[in-house]
Amino acid sequence: MDDLLKIIIAGLDNAGKTSILTALNKKYDFHKDIVSLTPTIRVEYHATEFLKKKVIFWDLGGQKQYRALYEEKQDLYFADTDLLVYIIDIQDKERYNTSLEYLDMILHHFDTHKMDIPLIISFHKFDPEIHGNNDILFEIEKFKSKINRTYNSFKILYQQTSIYDIISIVQLVSYGLSVFDDKFFALSELLEDYLNEFGSKSLILFDKNGIIISEFYSELIEPEIYLELIESIKDHLFLLKRMQEESYETEYTFSSIGDDLISYLHRIELKGESIFVSVIINEHLKEQFLIRFTDFISDLTSILIPLLVS
Numbered sequence: 001m002d003d004l005l006k007i008i009i010a011g012l013d014n015a016g017k018t019s020i021l022t023a024l025n026k027k028y029d030f031h032k033d034i035v036s037l038t039p040t041i042r043v044e045y046h047a048t049e050f051l052k053k054k055v056i057f058w059d060l061g062g063q064k065q066y067r068a069l070y071e072e073k074q075d076l077y078f079a080d081t082d083l084l085v086y087i088i089d090i091q092d093k094e095r096y097n098t099s100l101e102y103l104d105m106i107l108h109h110f111d112t113h114k115m116d117i118p119l120i121i122s123f124h125k126f127d128p129e130i131h132g133n134n135d136i137l138f139e140i141e142k143f144k145s146k147i148n149r150t151y152n153s154f155k156i157l158y159q160q161t162s163i164y165d166i167i168s169i170v171q172l173v174s175y176g177l178s179v180f181d182d183k184f185f186a187l188s189e190l191l192e193d194y195l196n197e198f199g200s201k202s203l204i205l206f207d208k209n210g211i212i213i214s215e216f217y218s219e220l221i222e223p224e225i226y227l228e229l230i231e232s233i234k235d236h237l238f239l240l241k242r243m244q245e246e247s248y249e250t251e252y253t254f255s256s257i258g259d260d261l262i263s264y265l266h267r268i269e270l271k272g273e274s275i276f277v278s279v280i281i282n283e284h285l286k287e288q289f290l291i292r293f294t295d296f297i298s299d300l301t302s303i304l305i306p307l308l309v310s
């Protein structure tokens with residue numbers, strides 16, 4: 001993993017790319033720059049930091065005339081890409097094929113240049129009110145199998161996102177950033193082990209910007225609890241921002257989220273970085289959990305340290 005990560009966000013015009021990045025700008029500490037590569041073509045750069053790496057998102061316009069230009073000047077746009085996030089507007093049925101053609105152009109470039117780039121394809125505008133829409137779900141499955149058949153040499157991760165579901169956007173970025181290093185797999189395994197040991201509902205690590213470093217959920221979450229959990233994660237994102245800004249003295253906070261559940265947020269400082277651990281657990285397991293938590297933190301620290309030294 002380099003110190004600089006170049007992430008391309010591509011997709012047709014109107015797919016929702018800029019909205020996704022704007023949602024992140026608001027939520028996190030993203031900086032936006034618009035830089036002219038040529039007088040006619042602008043690329044919007046959104047920069048942030050993730051575990052000491054500088055991350056730059058390139059928002060490629062996507063209009064027809066631009067797509068022709070990206071194709072013509074492929075090297076300029078696609079060189080040194082670390083990750084491609086491709087956005088498909090799932091509500092724009094008429095242009096499914098056009099979108100696939102554009103994706104094909106980009107992947108063809110990676111292929112001919114022997115660039116082994118991880119790829120995230122997001123079925124975007126998957127708004128909460130269409131979650132149960134079987135037509136859309138069917139289209140998504142069709143899309144996936146078509147893409148998998150054509151590009152079986154690429155590592156592809158699929159996501160469903162909507163700007164009305166901020167967690168889905170947070171996850172899009174988080175998964176994107178964690179495909180770069182095997183240590184993220186070790187983290188995920190560690191979370192799974194301790195989740196089982198604690199008997200907790202969820203274990204999530206955030207960086208100082210609220211980007212999820214790793215997460216694990218209990219399989220036994222009932223739908224109502226899941227909703228509460230998502231709400232409390234949103235609260236945590238908000239809270240950790242405040243902990244950061246007001247440089248809280250305390251390193252943790254408990255809050256009750258009803259139904260015998262408590263939500264625990266703990267901050268650790270490592271190599272000058274703040275990392276936040278969020279745990280949702282039944283209240284009656286609290287004492288036992290706190291005893292084992294120290295071991296968890298020390299195991300966690302040993303995996304995180306190498307990720308924090310560049």
Ligand SMILES: Nc1nc2c(ncn2[C@@H]2O[C@H](COP(=O)(O)OP(=O)(O)O)[C@@H](O)[C@H]2O)c(=O)[nH]1
Pocket residue numbers: 011012013014015016017018019020061062124125126127161162163164
């Ligand atoms: N329903 C819905 N509309 C969205 C979503 N994301 C973006 N949009 C809308 O889609 C339009 C195009 O978005 P924009 O970000 O400009 O697309 P871009 O051309 O890919 O950058 C705007 O009207 C957005 O408000 C979403 O998740 N759901």
Ligand SMILES: [Mg+2]
Pocket residue numbers: 017018019059061
């Ligand atoms: Mg745009």
